[in-house]
Amino acid sequence: MSRILRIVQLAMKSLLLHKLRSGLTMLGIVFGVFSVIAMLAIGEGASAQAEKQVLELGATNVIAVSIKPPVESSSGGASRQSRVLAYGLKRTDIELVENLDTVTSIVPIRELPEEARHGRNRLNVRIVGSTAGYLPLNRLKLRSGTFVTEQHNERYENVCVLAENVALELFGFEDPIGKSITLGIHAFEVVGVVETRVASAAVGGSLSGQDFRNDVYVPIETFWLRIGDTVVQRATGSFSVEEVEVSQITLSVVDEKSVVPTAEAVRETLQETHRRQRDYDVVVPLELLEQAKQIRTIFNVVLGSIAAISLVVGGIGIMNIMLATVTERTREIGIRRALGAKQSDVTSQFLTETIVLSGTGGVIGILLGLATPLAFGLVQWFVRTQFLEGAAVGGEMASMFTEMTPRIAWWSLPLAFGFSVAIGVVFGIYPARAAARLDPIEALRHE
């Protein structure tokens, strides 16, 4: 032990003899280790964010959504005529999937963009027809009044609940509860207001991102009765009519291990009733989570490898300097050999110097790496203030970047340190062997 200490001490002495050179050589490793830790922290942060978004969809949920089937372009003249395109989940589907054993609760949704009016104020909103279960499912919080209740649904009442933003736009600072608003051609009484919730971003492209800010919630039975299933869309020169009964059904399942079998059962059930066209999709957040975890692994490997390249470059720098050092210190090697140093003594001396160099670089790199969240925060701040100023939403990529916080993967610290030491060994062994193999007589004669 004391011998190792002594060798390290001697190595330090030789390295401190050329402080600038040793420092610059070490810098390669410092940045290599730093970038490994930083890259992995950013990778972890990004995937943690993705996982959080998936979890917001509910890990024990199975979601069936209606999707518009592609319109056959062959029917050329048809676009000028009125044409009813019926697709999506049916009311009957709700009952079918509700009866599955593992399903504990079910929340159907029918949604439609519409204009909401109150007096002179107008706002484009999203009408969401649903049941009482919608509130806890989407982790919405009531600000005042009540949410849509079962009673509302049973009695087909013309009531609605506003998102905070809608209430503000339509009523200003007036209390909207008890007042009425017009949605399309129907009047609804406001019974409650829900708090604004941050939008959940889309995951894996399977579910579109949800923005809860401009929502108006109504009982789904009322929706079906008053607004109906038919949606007329007017476009320049033509119009199309769509018929959708249910936009989305969210099923809550007993526990996580029943999620996949339940999803399978839902798929089979729906396949039976939708033989004509595939106008729905079944999304399993848990599967997305698995995907996200896989992506995270790939992400980490790719980022880590890129960072590892810089570590290898640092290693090459060390090797380069050590080879120069060996040439420069040939005389010293000759002296040591004449005084009784074995080849292995010379090898271990130079190897120790490289390892001390790369190890110290590794420690400094780790310290820098620990400051990654801080540095990343500065970059985020800079990007926000310089490039995204004014633009409320800078697109998905931008929000992904600005909302993400790097998370230091603690396992990456010993990994990066071990890697830097290994780099020292790998790139130090050749110069050290070269030093040891010098002929002592030649080395002593070296000027």
Add this chain to the structure above:
Amino acid sequence: MRLAAELVDLVKDYDLGTFVVHALRGVTLRFPAGDYVAIMGTSGSGKSTLLNLLGALDRPSGGTYVLGGEDVSTLDDDELSRIRNQMIGFVFQSYNLIAQYTVLENIEVPLLYRPGHPPITSADRERCAEVARRVGLGERLDHRPFQLSGGQQQRVAIARALVNDPEILLADEPTGNLDSATEQEILALFDELNGEGRTIVMVTHEPEVARRAKRQIYMRDGVVAGEGVFPG
């Protein structure tokens, strides 16, 4: 009389590919313990080759070299390192101190490479300081080589050569870089050491220096051309 070193018909050839250089063509020499020998000769006479072989820096192509009772002519590299460490003390013309080390640390270097690598104890340090005092360096143990005069540096080198109590002291032109006053001091030190029983083999081309030794050996064309007291 006990022999410190004995060379029997020592041959050294250098194979340069196109031809072979016969650097030593059969040298037989005996160095009794306590001997003080000067080896002289022109360049190319083989005296450097002889010194390298005596110093166990190289292996002979033929013949035997017995040092302190041990045949070292066929040892492997690690064994030769042990021999250099334990049985030989080198003193070079250009001192060959390690620049980043202090006087004391330079004297300690041979202790770093002792067989089995025992740790350096305070007793070892005391011995280093004692050897330094012996060669007249008492006050300057924490100086670096560049802070010392040539004569002082050579004293450090001599102390370093003595620290492992070697069988023979090999000096290669030890006064070649020194002015005549310092040369006399160093030669006086050698006389003292020889007086204490040290075996010294010194290579030199200066007759004045060689005359201080007990014996002179003249080398020419790889063989011993003559022996005796100069100019004998």
